[in-house]
Amino acid sequence: xxxxxxxxxxFDFVLVTHRIPxxxxxxxxxxxxxxxxxxxxxxxxxxxxxxxxxAWVGWSWQPGESVRSAALGRVHLRxxxxxxxxxxxxxxxxxxxxxxxxxxxxxERPEFHRDWRDAHRVVNRRYADAVTRVxxxxxxxxxxxxQLQLVPAMLRAxxxxxxxxxFLHIAQPPVELFGQLPEREETLRGLLGAxxxxxxxxxxxxxxxxxxxxxxGLEVGTDSVVVDGRRVRVEAHPISVDVAAIEEVxxxxxxxxxxxxxxxxxxxxxxxxxxxxxxxxTKGIEQRLLAYGELLDGGQLxxxxxxxxxxxxxxxxxxxxxxxxxxxxxxxxxxLNASYGRMGNPVVHYTNRVLDRDEIMALYVAADVMxxxxxxxxxxxxxxxxxxxxxxxxxxxxxxxFAGAAHELSEALxxxxxxxxxxxxxxxxxxxxxxxxxxxxxxxMRKHVREHDAQAWVDGFLKDLG
Ligand code: G6P
Numbered sequence: 313x314x315x316x317x318x319x320x321x322x323f324d325f326v327l328v329t330h331r332i333p334x335x336x337x338x339x340x341x342x343x344x345x346x347x348x349x350x351x352x353x354x355x356x357x358x359x360x361x362x363x364x365x366x367a368w369v370g371w372s373w374q375p376g377e378s379v380r381s382a383a384l385g386r387v388h389l390r391x392x393x394x395x396x397x398x399x400x401x402x403x404x405x406x407x408x409x410x411x412x413x414x415x416x417x418x419x420e421r422p423e424f425h426r427d428w429r430d431a432h433r434v435v436n437r438r439y440a441d442a443v444t445r446v447x448x449x450x451x452x453x454x455x456x457x458x459q460l461q462l463v464p465a466m467l468r469a470x471x472x473x474x475x476x477x478x479f480l481h482i483a484q485p486p487v488e489l490f491g492q493l494p495e496r497e498e499t500l501r502g503l504l505g506a507x508x509x510x511x512x513x514x515x516x517x518x519x520x521x522x523x524x525x526x527x528x529g530l531e532v533g534t535d536s537v538v539v540d541g542r543r544v545r546v547e548a549h550p551i552s553v554d555v556a557a558i559e560e561v562x563x564x565x566x567x568x569x570x571x572x573x574x575x576x577x578x579x580x581x582x583x584x585x586x587x588x589x590x591x592x593x594t595k596g597i598e599q600r601l602l603a604y605g606e607l608l609d610g611g612q613l614x615x616x617x618x619x620x621x622x623x624x625x626x627x628x629x630x631x632x633x634x635x636x637x638x639x640x641x642x643x644x645x646x647x648l649n650a651s652y653g654r655m656g657n658p659v660v661h662y663t664n665r666v667l668d669r670d671e672i673m674a675l676y677v678a679a680d681v682m683x684x685x686x687x688x689x690x691x692x693x694x695x696x697x698x699x700x701x702x703x704x705x706x707x708x709x710x711x712x713x714f715a716g717a718a719h720e721l722s723e724a725l726x727x728x729x730x731x732x733x734x735x736x737x738x739x740x741x742x743x744x745x746x747x748x749x750x751x752x753x754x755x756x757m758r759k760h761v762r763e764h765d766a767q768a769w770v771d772g773f774l775k776d777l778g
Contacts, residue, residue: 321367321388321446322445322446322447322448322451323365323366323367323388323446323447323448323451324364324365324366324448324450324451324452325360325361325364325365325366325367325451325452325453325454326366326367326368326369326443326446326447326451326452326453326454327357327360327361327366327367327368327369327453327454327456328368328369328370328439328443328453328454328455328456328460328463329354329357329368329369329370329456329457329460330370330371330403330407330456330457330459330460331370331371331372331373332368332369332370332371332372332389332391333348333349333350333351333354333358334347334348334349334372334373334389334391348387348389351669352553352554352693352697353551353553353693353766355554355557356554356766356767356769356770357770358387360770360774361386361387361388362386362387363386365386365388366387366388367388367389367390367446367447368387368388368389368390369390369391369392369439369442369443369446370389370391370392370439371391371392371393371394372391372392372393388446390442390446392438392439392442394435397431398431398434398435400630401425401427401428401430401431401432402428402431402432402434402435402459403459404628404630404631405423405425405427405428405431405432406425406428406429406431406432407432407458407459408628408631409422409423409428409631410422410423410424410425410428410429410493411458411459411493412458412482412594414485414489414490414492414493415458415482415483415484415485415489415688416482416483416594416687416688417485417489417687417688418489418492419593419594419687419688420593420633422492422493424494429494429495432462433462436460436461436462436463436466436502437462437466439455439460439463440462440463440466440467440470441470443463443467443471443474444467444470444471447471447474449473450473450474450475451474451475452474452475452477452774452777453467453474453475453476453477454477454478454479454773454774454777455467455476455477455478455479455506456478456479456481457479457480457481457482458480458481458482460478461478461480461499461502461503462498462499462502463478463502463505464476464478464502464503464504464505464506464509465501465502465503465504465505466502466505467505468505468506469505475507475777475778476505476506476507476508477506477507477508477509477510477773477774477777478503478506478508478509478510479509479510479511479549479551479773480503480509480510480511480512480516480690481512481551481690481691482512482689482690483511483512483513483515483516483688483689483690483716484511484515484516484517484519484520485519486519486522487519487522487523487526487527490519490523491527496523496527497527497528500520500523500524500527500528501528501539503520504524504537504539504544506544507542507544507545507777507778508544508545508546508547508773508776508777508778509544509545509546509547510547510548510549510773511546511547511548511549512548512549512550512551512690512691512716513548513550513690513691513716513719514548514719516548517535517546517547517548520546521534521537521546524537524539532546535547545776547776549769549772549773549776550691550716550717550719550720550764550769551691551693551766551769552693552696552761552764552765552766552768552769553693553696553697553700553761553765553766554765554766554767555700555761555762555765555766556765558673558697558700558701559700559701559703561669561670561673562673562676562677562701562703563703566670567670567673567674567677568677570670570671570674571674571675571677571678572678574674574675574678575678578619578621578661579619579657581616581617581618581619582617582618583613583617583618583619583680583681583743584618584619584621584678584679584680584681585604585618585619585620585621585679585680585681585682585683585739585742586620586621586622586623586675586676586678586679586681586682586683587600587620587621587622587623587624587682587683587684587685588622588623588672588675588682588694589622589623589624589625589686589694590624590625590627591624591625591626591627591634591637591638591641591664592627592628592634592637593633593634593637593687594686594687594688594689595624595685595686595687595689596685596686596687596712596729597622597624597641597685598640598641598644599685599687599729599730599732599735600622600683600685600729600735601620601622601641601644601645601648601660602644602732603732603735603736603739604620604648604660604739605644605647605648605651605652606732606736607736607739607740608648608651608652608659609651609652612736612740613739613740613743615652615653615654615657615659618659618743619659619660619661620648620659620660620661620683621660621661621662621675621679622645622660622661622662622663623663623665623667623672623675624641624662624663624664625664625665625666625667626638626664638664641662642662645660645662648660672697673701676697676698676701676702677701679698679707680706680707680708680742680743681707681708681709681710681739681742681743682694682695682698682707682708682709682710683710683739684698684709684710684711684712684715684717685710685711685712685727685729685735686712686714686715686729687712687714687729687730688714689712689714689715689716689717690716691715691716691717692711692712692715692716692717693717695709695711695715695717695721695724696717696721696761699721699754699757699758699760699761700758700761700762702754702758705750705751705754705755705758706747706750706751706754707750707754708724708725708742708745708750708753708754709721709724709725709754709757710724710725710727710735710738710739710742711724711725711726711727712726712727712728712729713726713727713728714728714729720760720761720764721757721760721761723752723753723754723756723757724753724757725738725741725742726738
């Protein structure tokens with residue numbers, strides 16, 4: 313594939329993510345329509361790039377498209393390309409079928425193929441090359457997530473003048489899982505090319521330090537590793553959400569009206585339970601629907617008094633295990649409706665549609681109980697967004713203890729999603745919780761996310777990167 317165009321401009325700050333947040337045809341340079349549309353974390357990162365007049369390097373999702381740079385405001389986008397084969401071997405293969413399962417407790421069995429690994433190396437090298445061309449001498453470069461773990465070491469070899477940070481958005485597994493990876497040492501050494509390696513959770517830090525000792529025999533401290541005479545800092549920087557932006561949106565009359573309308577469309581249930589996820593086997597969607605089904609079956613909840621709304625956005629659809637998961641969840645939702653719903657009044661409202669940001673905010677406002685039950689999740693921003701959206705301090709969060717967010721949102725009802733009885737009890741407790749207790753718990757959690765919002769995450773990481 314054609315590599316990214318070199319227009320000669322260099323920047324003191326370079327953000328590197330797997331993809332850049334663009335939609336449409338990437339021909340903005342030629343005056344066409346390339347919509348830069350970051351939401352959530354991407355929006356915060358984009359603001360930072362803009363404030364620093366920096367560059368954002370990533371894949372533009374458009375196989376075969378060949379335009380590569382654009383300045384949208386003060387965010388200078390620099391896209392790299394992946395061939396169809398690279399999308400198959402690097403992204404769908406190595407990233408989503410080797411690394412993703414290993415980093416999620418091997419819930420699904422990881423696959424190992426040398427072709428995938430080779431494509432992964434080539435692609436990581438392409439990102440590193442792109443960065444070297446746009447990074448000014450001494451620039452700060454912030455690399456993100458599991459798809460790009462080899463980039464820091466490649467960058468250091470090419471450009472020792474750079475200040476390199478890396479942040480892993482998913483959970484760093486312990487040696488018992490990570491040790492399965494044939495490229496375990498290469499991956500660790502890839503990360504150790506950075507000056508600062510950030511994780512979501514303190515356990516990510518301890519897992520990583522132990523990996524460095526056990527697999528590489530390196531000398532480690534409590535928050536650093538010494539490698540090739542350099543000290544690499546290793547820290548927890550839990551990611552967060554833009555609380556002010558969420559509060560502003562949910563206070564708009566249009567959103568509160570829409571929330572009331574959603575409840576009415578669902579038959580005004582006394583309790584509306586909501587789940588919002590990517591359709592992924594790590595998210596525990598089946599577990600939560602099973603628990604809800606058993607509560608209906610046992611008569612503890614009824615179709616008249618409750619409804620479950622599950623949004624599961626399609627993801628990684630080319631991969632067989634995601635297609636199989638989709639079939640299972642379809643069947644489960646259908647089974648619950650056939651058993652407990654009435655004509656024209658389903659008990660599970662299930663959609664795979666992509667909802668826009670306002671609609672998601674309205675759903676948060678409408679939800680009495682937010683059910684977030686991943687089997688493993690680096691952080692889970694849905695849980696933090698829900699908390700941020702509850703400006704009236706009402707609502708209950710049922711949260712898996714295996715989500716990174718559980719470390720911070722301790723006033724949620726924490727559950728082990730593998731334990732159906734535990735899940736059922738938590739849902740029942742949530743349904744019955746008094747407004748006073750809801751208010752007490754939600755206030756504590758809201759205070760936490762307000763004090764630890766997305767901007768604080770960016771500032772904290774970049775300050776420590778120096
Ligand atoms: C997770 C990862 C992201 C990834 C996203 C969607 O949130 O942390 O890095 O982009 O899933 O997965 P996909 O494979 O479609 O990029």
